[in-house]
Amino acid sequence: MLAHLNEIHVLFAAAVAFCVTVYVLADGFDLGVGILFLIAPREADRDLMMATVEPVWDGNETWLVMGGTLLLATFPAGYYVLLPAFYLPIIFMLFALIFRGIAFEFRLQTIEFRWVWDIAFSAGSIVATLCQGFVLGGLIGGVNVQDGMFAGGTFDFVTLLGLACGAGLLGGYALLGAGWLIWKTDGATQVFAREVAHAALILTAAMMALVSAWSAWSVPEVAARWFAWPNIAFLAPVPLVTIGVLTMIWRGIWTGGETRTFLGAIAVFLLGFLGLVISLFPYVVPRHVTVWDGIADPQALLFVGVGVAVILPIVLAYQAHAYWVFRGKARVHHGYGGEDHSTGSARQPAE
Amino acid sequence: MDPVALARAQFAFTIGYHILWPTLTIGLACFITLLSGLWWRTGRVLYRDLMQFWLKIFALAFGMGVITGVVISYEVGTNWAGFSRSVSNVIGPLFMYETLTAFFLEAGFIGIVLFGQGRVSRGAHFFACCMVSGGTLLSATWIIASNSFMQTPSGAVADAQGIFHTVSWWNVIFSPSFPYRLAHMVCASLITGAFVVAGVSAFHMWRRHYVEANRLAFSMAMWLALILVPLQIFIGDLHGRNTLEYQPTKLAAMEGLWDTTRGPAMTVIAWPDMQAAKNLYAIEIPHLASLYLTHSWDGEVQGLKAVPASERPNVPIVFFAFRIMVGIGLILLATAITGAVLRWRGRLYQTRWFQFLTMATTPLGFLAVLAGWTTTEAGRQPWVVYGQLRTADAVSPVTANAVTLSLVGFIVIYHLLLLSFLWFAGRVAIRGPRPSGPASGTGDREIERLHPGMDRASATLVGGPLVQPTVGAPLSPALSLDNPHGA
Numbered sequence: 075m076l077a078h079l080n081e082i083h084v085l086f087a088a089a090v091a092f093c094v095t096v097y098v099l100a101d102g103f104d105l106g107v108g109i110l111f112l113i114a115p116r117e118a119d120r121d122l123m124m125a126t127v128e129p130v131w132d133g134n135e136t137w138l139v140m141g142g143t144l145l146l147a148t149f150p151a152g153y154y155v156l157l158p159a160f161y162l163p164i165i166f167m168l169f170a171l172i173f174r175g176i177a178f179e180f181r182l183q184t185i186e187f188r189w190v191w192d193i194a195f196s197a198g199s200i201v202a203t204l205c206q207g208f209v210l211g212g213l214i215g216g217v218n219v220q221d222g223m224f225a226g227g228t229f230d231f232v233t234l235l236g237l238a239c240g241a242g243l244l245g246g247y248a249l250l251g252a253g254w255l256i257w258k259t260d261g262a263t264q265v266f267a268r269e270v271a272h273a274a275l276i277l278t279a280a281m282m283a284l285v286s287a288w289s290a291w292s293v294p295e296v297a298a299r300w301f302a303w304p305n306i307a308f309l310a311p312v313p314l315v316t317i318g319v320l321t322m323i324w325r326g327i328w329t330g331g332e333t334r335t336f337l338g339a340i341a342v343f344l345l346g347f348l349g350l351v352i353s354l355f356p357y358v359v360p361r362h363v364t365v366w367d368g369i370a371d372p373q374a375l376l377f378v379g380v381g382v383a384v385i386l387p388i389v390l391a392y393q394a395h396a397y398w399v400f401r402g403k404a405r406v407h408h409g410y411g412g413e414d415h416s417t418g419s420a421r422q423p424a425e
Numbered sequence: 426m427d428p429v430a431l432a433r434a435q436f437a438f439t440i441g442y443h444i445l446w447p448t449l450t451i452g453l454a455c456f457i458t459l460l461s462g463l464w465w466r467t468g469r470v471l472y473r474d475l476m477q478f479w480l481k482i483f484a485l486a487f488g489m490g491v492i493t494g495v496v497i498s499y500e501v502g503t504n505w506a507g508f509s510r511s512v513s514n515v516i517g518p519l520f521m522y523e524t525l526t527a528f529f530l531e532a533g534f535i536g537i538v539l540f541g542q543g544r545v546s547r548g549a550h551f552f553a554c555c556m557v558s559g560g561t562l563l564s565a566t567w568i569i570a571s572n573s574f575m576q577t578p579s580g581a582v583a584d585a586q587g588i589f590h591t592v593s594w595w596n597v598i599f600s601p602s603f604p605y606r607l608a609h610m611v612c613a614s615l616i617t618g619a620f621v622v623a624g625v626s627a628f629h630m631w632r633r634h635y636v637e638a639n640r641l642a643f644s645m646a647m648w649l650a651l652i653l654v655p656l657q658i659f660i661g662d663l664h665g666r667n668t669l670e671y672q673p674t675k676l677a678a679m680e681g682l683w684d685t686t687r688g689p690a691m692t693v694i695a696w697p698d699m700q701a702a703k704n705l706y707a708i709e710i711p712h713l714a715s716l717y718l719t720h721s722w723d724g725e726v727q728g729l730k731a732v733p734a735s736e737r738p739n740v741p742i743v744f745f746a747f748r749i750m751v752g753i754g755l756i757l758l759a760t761a762i763t764g765a766v767l768r769w770r771g772r773l774y775q776t777r778w779f780q781f782l783t784m785a786t787t788p789l790g791f792l793a794v795l796a797g798w799t800t801t802e803a804g805r806q807p808w809v810v811y812g813q814l815r816t817a818d819a820v821s822p823v824t825a826n827a828v829t830l831s832l833v834g835f836i837v838i839y840h841l842l843l844l845s846f847l848w849f850a851g852r853v854a855i856r857g858p859r860p861s862g863p864a865s866g867t868g869d870r871e872i873e874r875l876h877p878g879m880d881r882a883s884a885t886l887v888g889g890p891l892v893q894p895t896v897g898a899p900l901s902p903a904l905s906l907d908n909p910h911g912a
């Protein structure tokens with residue numbers, strides 16, 4: 075396989091993988107905040123939780139569009155085979171993202187019906203995450219392709235593996251969200267985030283183990299990747315390091331620095347992503363289309379490559395600047411009459 | 426139901442719904458940028474008050490645009506896999522550039538535009554406004570380039586498998602209809618925004634609320650309308666002549682012209698009967714179509730019968746959508762000219778019936794945009810890439826039931842959203858702009874009312890907390906009627 079490693083193809087695959095990774099990490103924590111939203115004990119916590127992600131969620135979600143359009147431009151087969159294959163989970167993810175996205179605007183417009191948008195935000199985050207889990211499960215399990223087009227059924231995506239991936243992503247995003255909240259909040263909200271981080275960590279660890287074992291058992295191609303000699307010698311450290319990082323997060327939730335849980339959760343996601351790459355590379359559409367035969371025209375790649383090389387660093391710079399502008403602990407603005415925001419009765423409705 | 430028809434219905438619904446928001450946000454972003462720049466250079470509080478009011482409506486519309494836009498970028502794959510497969514080498518990079526240059530730019534600076542006043546300098550706020558409105562225009566540019574390629578393909582060739590390969594990116598992007606379509610759409614967005622601003626300002630002038638600011642906004646909107654509506658009609662004429670050259674079948678459907686004719690009449694109204702291939706109940710003006718299409722008395726215009734029935738679009742849809750668009754254009758032109766006459770006579774702000782008229786024109790821009798897109802998209806059928814790829818070959822291998830389910834979901838969810846938007850944005854619009862007084866800082870209150878939670882970052886940047894709003898500040902419209910500006 076290594077013999078025909080064509081750098082350009084791998085470079086573009088890496089660019090797509092980079093966008094997907096940034097999306098998962100960036101939208102992961104704000105989806106995670108949504109997952110934890112209704113569990114938070116006080117309305118004041120919810121106000122603060124939303125305030126931590128409000129300035130950045132739009133930029134985060136743009137990476138989802140970037141990943142999709144870059145896939146279309148560089149590995150079109152991945153786009154036009156996988157999207158119909160995961161029709162329902164993707165459509166329902168979009169429905170869910172609609173609700174959680176507009177909740178940012180509409181929730182602040184109302185007092186008496188704020189609970190409606192609380193539910194919309196949280197349920198939207200949870201459903202979007204579960205849908206992404208089904209897509210991930212379907213990717214590992216493989217899709218039915220004939221004559222270069224998707225040839226399976228509408229409900230092929232419904233698998234136990236997908237459900238386990240969904241649960242794992244729920245845990246993982248919740249862990250990222252909790253880590254983000256530990257970093258960006260203090261007081262009672264931070265205590266809540268520390269408490270809930272334990273549960274999220276247990277769910278993440280359990281589902282990572284389950285998904286790994288399940289895919290090794292039910293998908294022979296993945297098992298062959300992992301357990302063939304000498305691969306196993308190189309790959310064995312991946313699960314071991316993952317266990318180490320999970321343990322480190324567990325021990326540091328209360329006592330470690332405020333960024334430790336967040337950074338640890340990012341490391342867990344990167345390790346999980348590495349495991350996925352090892353299982354699936356070089357496939358764009360698992361076991362059907364590789365990065366070599368699924369790539370776009372050279373003239374399309376040249377045009378795209380110039381843009382990505384020149385503009386993407388600028389984008390990363392001003393996105394980093396946006397995070398910098400909103401650095402430090404988040405605060406809910408006492409914008410409804412100067413009273414403490416937890417005493418809802420003192421607030422004037424935002425007409 | 427036929428899967429192709431279902432997929433078309435779904436895409437028409439979701440993209441028709443989506444286009445409302447970019448139309449509004451392109452127009453309002455430019456207006457807000459202008460206000461931010463004027464506030465920066467002149468320091469007139471009126472400009473800031475207007476900006477803060479319109480930012481609230483802009484924020485809601487921008488949110489709607491983002492969430493409905495994300496849907497489109499995935500729907501192209503979920504529902505139109507055949508299209509994606511054929512044109513990915515051409516359209517894919519254009520979509521990617523839209524995300525890279527426009528969506529990220531908007532997302533990166535929208536935070537500063539919405540929450541950044543009092544935290545960054547006026548000049549920096551103006552810069553952020555420029556970035557956001559520049560982003561909306563760039564987004565329009567890339568997506569219109571993609572659409573224009575589908576209408577008048579150039580710069581790419583299809584191979585035996587039906588896969589398009591780009592030969593010249595310049596020709597792909599600058600396809601024959603691109604400049605006209607882009608100018609037509611941007612102008613439409615600005616006009617729509619102008620009539621929204623005029624209508625809302627007229628409402629507040631009518632109830633004598635903060636008259637000074639609303640007169641200013643009304644005046645700016647009517648100047649813009651007076652310049653842009655005639656310009657739009659001129660661009661529309663150029664666009665139509667471009668369509669005559671490159672998409673003669675679409676143009677024949679727009680005109681309701683069945684036979685290739687020298688010196689064709691203009692059909693004012695008729696019922697185009699597709700079975701009989703003729704117009705029923707037609708009212709015609711001789712030679713007029715020849716005059717505006719070919720700019721000559723006896724120019725030849727190709728009719729629908731020049732192509733087989735299987736290559737004709739649905740004529741009544743195109744025919745009536747085109748008339749709705751043109752009709753609205755004429756109403757807006759009459760409104761703009763009436764405004765100019767009243768201004769010349771010094772009665773622009775006092776004429777009550779004109780205030781009602783402009784209130785009534787508020788939604789017309791949106792209807793014209795929907796009708797215009799219906800004309801050009803339905804008129805392209807049965808092709809998705811004109812003359813090269815049939816819509817029927819462009820759909821995804823997904824079941825009709827799955828598409829039906831998602832279509833019903835979109836219809837229900839989008840209508841709920843539209844009602845919520847109209848409710849919330851309507852309340853903001855009815856409340857109107859509020860005088861903030863000369864003291865700096867207090868004017869940011871309105872923004873923070875919409876977006877609490879931003880004070881921490883502001884505290885770190887400006888070195889102290891923002892001014893706390895006063896308890897019991899006049900929030901209700903009734904209370905503010907007696908403000909000093911309201912005379």
